[in-house]
Amino acid sequence: MDKLNGSCEKLARSLSLQFSMLAFMGLAIVITMSGNFLAITVISHFKQLHTSTNSLILSLAVCDFLLGALVMPCSAMRSVQGCWFLGELACKLHTSMDIMLSTSSIFHLSFISVERxxxxxxxxxxQSMINSVTTLFMVVTSWLIPAIFAFGMIFSELNLKGSEDFYETNVYCHGGCPVFFSQASAAFSSILAFFIPGLIMFGIYIKIYKVARSHTRSIKQQAQQLKVEDENGSRLSRQRERKGTIILAIVVGVFLICWTPFFLCTITDPFVGYTIPPTLVDALVWFGYMNSSFNPLIYAFFYSWFRRALRIIVSGRIFYRDSCQMKLYSQ
Structure with missing residues (x-):
């Protein structure tokens, strides 16, 4: 901070370091936007993929795409330069979008774990519990509550409550866009938006893992005792359910790995006198952003139907008449 005029102090970084940072961040943005755009296209286009689980994955991909398109480019500018050139209103909008999309991601993943x-x-x-109405409720809730929470907190400045004097004296500067939380707001937002849903998801997948193992043992016993060929379809269906659950558990695990360091930093920093270096906080933010880049890569690596759909898109067959009816996997 410039003590003479209260303006933001531009970070003194070499051109080579700035170029390296921009190259990394630009690549992350391109991967995030292109990967999630492909996921959106695949799930939207092929009717065989119009399931409850994929509806939630589609909404999550939209969330990740918006993070790459609207939030990450401005964050890159702030990370490299250290200053914000778009004005105070844009700063509040950017911060609100950042918090909203991050919170929306964990809401989506929470509902996906419940569905699984x-x-x-x-x-x-x-069939009676998970239908179009239930799925719509999950999707709307995953967007609406984070939006109200994020925009309400930032525009009402509840994130500053209790630490206004410290913020004005030590943090605020003209041309800056710091993301600041008081002790109360840091604890409340982190626990509500991350730690409670994260623990719930972890507990649910532990339960799913135990039940899936029990199902596997019972299927093997039935196959050995009955040796009935008609059971093949049911067994394949259950195997597909278990594989889908494992993949989505990996998605949840990657999310927790990417965002846990940032939220631990956020919740502890106000209680240690804001002594955590801003550059470390900024690096942890980008580590969290990388989660939005990883999700499409996970789909491409584990889902054969996703890879098959990508081949259809790349070959141009997606423009064929009735291409949306193409089968990507056997029922």
Missing amino acids: YIAVCTPLQY
Whole structure:
């Protein structure tokens, strides 16, 4: 901070370091936008993929795409230069979008874990519990509550409550766009938006894992005792359910790995006198952003239907008549 006029102090970084940072951040933005755009296209286009789980994955991909398109470019400018050139209103909009999309991601993943729990643990009730209305409720809730939470907190300045004097004296500067939380707001927002949903998701997937193992043992026993060929279809269906659950558990695990360091930093920094270096906080933010880049790569690596759909897109067959009816996997 410039003590003479209260303006933001531009970071003194060499051109080579700035170029390296911009190259890394630009690559992350391109991967995030292109990967999630492909995920959106695949799930939207092929009717076979219009399922409850994929509807939530589609909405999550939209969330990740918007993060890459609207939030990450401005964050890159701030990370490299250290200053904000777009004005105070744009700063509040950017911060609100950042918090909203990050919170929306964990809401989506929470609902996906609930949907997987019902599919694996209570399959007979799945059709009655998970339908178009339930899925719509999950998607709307995943967007609406984070939006109200993020925009309400930033524009009402609840994130500053209790530490206004410290913020004005030690943090605020003209031309800056710091993301600041008081002790109360840091604890409340981190626990509500990350730690509680994260623990719930972790507990749900532990339960799913135990039930899936039990199902596997029972299927093997039935196959050995009955040796009935008609069971093949049911067994394949259950195997597909378990594989889908494992993949989505990996998505959740990657999310927690990427964002946990940042939220631990956020919740502890106000209680240690804001002594954590801003450059470390900024690096952890970008480590969290990388989660939005990883998700499409996980789909491409683990889902054969995603790879098959990509080949259809690249070959141009997606423009064929009735291409949306193409089968990507056997029922």
